[in-house]
Each structure stands twice: as C-alpha cells, then as structure tokens.
Amino acid sequence: MQQTAPARQGLTLAVVLLAVFVVPTSISGTAVALPAIGADLHAGSASLQWVVNAFNLAFACCTLVWGSLADRIGRVRAFTIGAAIFTAASVACAVTPHVYVLDAARAVAGIGGAAIFACGSAIISTAFDGAARAKAFALFGTVAGIGVALGPTVSGPAVDGLGWRWIFGLHAIALALVLLCLPAVARTVEEPRDTGAPRLDLRGAAVFVLAMLALTYAIVQGSQWGWTAPGTLGLLVVALVLLALFTAHSRRTEAPLLDLSVLRNKAFLAYCLVPVAASFGFVTQLTYLPTYLTTVAGHSPSAAGATMLLLTLPVLALPLAGAQLVQRGTPATAVILASLGFLVVGDLALLLLGPDTSTLAMAVPMLLTGAGMGLSAGLVDAQALALADPAKAGMAAGFLNTLRLGSEAVAVAVFGSAVAGLAAGRQGTGTSPAAAYDSAFHTLLWAMAAVCAALAAAVVTLARGERRA
CATH class of the missing domain: 1.20.1250.20 (MFS general substrate transporter like domains)
Structure with a gap:
C-alpha cells in the first residue's frame, strides 16, 4: 500500500x-x-x-x-x-x-x-x-x-x-x-x-443489533429491576437466542456482517480480551471510586476529583510509552501482559483503602491501576488490527470496540448492582452506611482482581496461537 x-x-x-x-x-x-x-x-x-x-x-x-x-x-x-x-x-x-x-x-x-x-x-x-x-x-x-x-x-x-x-x-x-x-x-x-463487494448483510445486522439491544438494555436496567427479575432474565434469554441465530446465519452467509474466520485467529482474540480486563479492573474504579472517596473517606467532591487524577494520569502518559517500548524491541505481548499484571496488582493494592487512608498511601494503588489501563491503550488496537486482513480492518475494529464498550457496560452495571446489594445487606445487620459501602467495595475489589487474573490467563493461552490472518 x-x-x-x-x-x-x-x-x-x-x-x-x-x-x-x-x-x-x-x-x-x-x-x-x-x-x-x-x-x-x-x-x-x-x-x-x-x-x-x-x-x-x-x-x-x-x-x-x-x-x-x-x-x-x-x-x-x-x-x-x-x-x-x-x-x-x-x-x-x-x-x-x-x-x-x-x-x-x-x-x-x-x-x-x-x-x-x-x-x-x-x-x-x-x-x-x-x-x-x-x-x-x-x-x-x-x-x-x-x-x-x-x-x-x-x-x-x-x-x-x-x-x-x-x-x-x-x-x-x-x-x-x-x-x-x-x-x-x-x-x-x-x-x-x-x-464489487457485496452489500451489507442487512439480515445479520438486524439480528445482531437486536441481540445487543436486548443484552445492553438488560444490563442497564438489571440494577433497577433486579438481576433475577423476569424482565431481566427474559431479555438475557432473548439476547442469547439472537446471538445464536446470528452465529448460525454468519456461517451460512457468503458475506456476513462478522466473518467468523477473523475470530479463528487466537492472537487476535487475545488482544480483544485486554480491553475487557481493563473494563473490569479500571473502568469500574473510575466510575465508583469517587463515590467511595466521598461516602467512606469523607472527601469533598472537588478533593475526590483531584485525587482521581492519580488514576487517570497514567492513562494520559503511558500509551506513548508502551508504543516506544515495542519500537525498541520489547515484545508487544510482554507490554500487554505487564499492563494486565498492573491491573491485578493495582486492584488488590486498592484493598488498602480505608476511611483514614491518606492521599499519599492511595497513590501507589491508583497509579498501578491507571498504568494497567494506560500501557495497553492504543497498543491493543494496533496489534489486533495488524493481525487482521487489511480488507477486513473495519470489521475487526468494529468487533474489538464492541467488546470494549459492551464489557464496560457489563462491568459498571454488575459492579454497581453488587456494591448496592452487598451494602444494603450489611446495613440490615446494623452496620452504618459508610462502613457497609466500605466492606462491599472491598469485596468487589477481590472479585475484579480475580476477573482480571482469569482474563490475563486467557490472553496468555490464546496468544500462543499467534498467526497472521
């Protein structure tokens, strides 16, 4: 080219x-x-x-x-x-x-x-x-x-x-x-x-959009309706059925909306899972840590916002650093695995947070979590799309960003609903609201770190199958 x-x-x-x-x-x-x-x-x-x-x-x-x-x-x-x-x-x-x-x-x-x-x-x-x-x-x-x-x-x-x-x-x-x-x-x-490319697979597009609509609407409303409510479960079942129909349709169609051959490249799938880990390990903290700082630690909104810079600054500074490491000969997979490691360690280090934790003590856990997001930001897209057929780069980018945005919606909704439910249960035993939120938040930190560790293991396993599409 x-x-x-x-x-x-x-x-x-x-x-x-x-x-x-x-x-x-x-x-x-x-x-x-x-x-x-x-x-x-x-x-x-x-x-x-x-x-x-x-x-x-x-x-x-x-x-x-x-x-x-x-x-x-x-x-x-x-x-x-x-x-x-x-x-x-x-x-x-x-x-x-x-x-x-x-x-x-x-x-x-x-x-x-x-x-x-x-x-x-x-x-x-x-x-x-x-x-x-x-x-x-x-x-x-x-x-x-x-x-x-x-x-x-x-x-x-x-x-x-x-x-x-x-x-x-x-x-x-x-x-x-x-x-x-x-x-x-x-x-x-x-x-x-x-x-001379064929027209867009309108039938496949309609089925996929309806599936995503049912799935994301269930996630958005699940925290209000309840995750076991008939409406939530019904929408999730509809989404699964539609996704199964979409997969079957894609296998039969000459020019499908999503060419499933793209997904046979295990290394491509490995890179696509990295933003999913970032959704659970970083985006959840970006969304709910300010509430913890104001509710539990007693920070003012402005002070909480200033403290959040510790989480976001690495995201602004490290994407270029990650790219430079790769240019200097560091394997891209090593940089990405380091970012996943930072997510796991950062989430676990956030367990140190408490009502009286100083900003200085928060700095290392928050910087580590931000580094987990920042090192892989952009690098994942570059590596994933490099593995895709140039003629299918748009499709590959669409799939990657669908996973990125969809996982953010899932992670934020599940984290928020779980924290609210755990906090409400602990308040029922006589615990104060602040202490209940503190305990629930720490429980979810363990869960988010575990999810990130599991996804990191999946990335390592899939990356071994790296090959050109």
Missing part, C-alpha cells in the same frame, strides 16, 4: 483524533449537565438517566455494523457519515424543547459515535504502517483517555458560563470542523476496497 506524505498523514491523524476526543468527552461530560437539564426541561430522574444510557446503548449496538459497512463503502466515507450523524444529533440536542427529544437525539449521536470509533481505528490502520502506526494508535488511546478525563472539566464551566445546551453545541462545532477537513483526508488515504 502506497504511503501518504507525512504532512497528509498528520492531517489524517489530527482529524480522526479530534473526532475521537469528542466522543468520550460527550459521554463523561454530559453527566455533569444532568441537573441543569432536569431543571430546565422539568425532567425526572429516569428520563434524565437515558440522556447517558441512550448514547451508550446505541453505541454498543452499532459499532460492529459500522466496521463491516466501512469495509464495503470505504473507511473515510463511513467515518464522514458517522461524523455528520453525530453533528446533526448534537445540534438537535442543543435546541431540543423536551427531554424525550433529547433522549432520542442522544441515541442518534451514539450511532454516529460508533462510526467514529470503529471507522477511525480502521482509517489509522489503513493510513499508517510500522512504527508510525504504533505511534498513531498510542495517540488514539491517549486522546480517548483525555476525553474521558477532561469531559467533566470542560463541561462544568460550559454549563456554568454558557448553559447546558452549549455542551452539545461545542460537540457540533468540533465535528463540523472535522467534516470540513474530511474531503482532504479522503484524497490522501488509499483504501483496500473492492468496488
């Missing part, structure tokens, strides 16, 4: 990274605006929660579809469509008169966000090679981490100074800039595209 000039590669990377920055910023930053949205639109807590859930649900359902579509119509073209959808949805969010319109617009934005992540990964895999690809993916991981970390920081002042509608307005402006630059990107990226 002919390489583009460095300056044009730089433009391609800058455009993709700007769009990638907007998506996680939209996820983490929107939560800050929920109180203001509720007051302005007179919305209840349930409808407000769907401002966030609708985006995540649509994102998880559509990532694989976008990746497969990108292989057929071109990665830049699919990325452009997704960015346009996100822009239009953000404008609708900014001018919405009702919270239900906002919920619907956020779902549409999630569809566009899925395209940005799946097709953005595929564009980088197409436009870069060798050391340049490793660095580009490291920046991809860094920018995504910055977006998650800075979302609340950017959105808070915007809500205070401009009003909550401008959060979505700023998203639209940033994506409009991306759209202006994409024609130049399209002229510089040579895509391995077969103009």
